[in-house]
Amino acid sequence: MLPLATSAILLAVACQPEPSPPKPKTLTASEVHGERLYKTTCASCHHADSTTPLNGPGMQGIFKNRFLPSGAPANDERVHEVIVQGRRNMPGFGQIFDDTQIRDIIAYLRTL
Ligand code: HEC
Numbered sequence: 001m002l003p004l005a006t007s008a009i010l011l012a013v014a015c016q017p018e019p020s021p022p023k024p025k026t027l028t029a030s031e032v033h034g035e036r037l038y039k040t041t042c043a044s045c046h047h048a049d050s051t052t053p054l055n056g057p058g059m060q061g062i063f064k065n066r067f068l069p070s071g072a073p074a075n076d077e078r079v080h081e082v083i084v085q086g087r088r089n090m091p092g093f094g095q096i097f098d099d100t101q102i103r104d105i106i107a108y109l110r111t112l
Contacts, residue, residue, distance in 0.1 A: 027111060034108030037101055041093065048112055056090055063110045076106050 045055035057069040086092030
């Protein structure tokens, strides 16, 4: 009877009279940690809520495009490398952050 039960649930969901208002995005612990690091370290040069450049390019939707502003592929490896080594006018943070912290920053960037 599983298929029937499943369709009953789907039907119940589909028939809700009012669509529930979109829930505010809840971040995971890792993303929250990354956001904190971002605000203290990256936000002075990068807007989180727009693509307009500040000192460096805005980070909104940075992982939603295939390419980073430099033209490099928008993936974890590349962004990890930029954070560690820096790039032109961006300082590197390899001496400041460990891998876990960088992973959390990337997790946060993925929510933008
Ligand atoms: C002192 C200012 C400054 C700080 C602080 C800074 N950045 Fe940058 N960032 C820049 C500049 C400038 C660029 C553009 C580099 C270039 O010329 O391609 C950049 C570029 C980038 C890029 C795009 C790289 C590409 O390949 O296009 C990413 C992603 C990035 N920064 C992430 C971060 C993160 C995450 C932090 C915090 C850990 C951070 N930045 C902190 C100035 C900064």
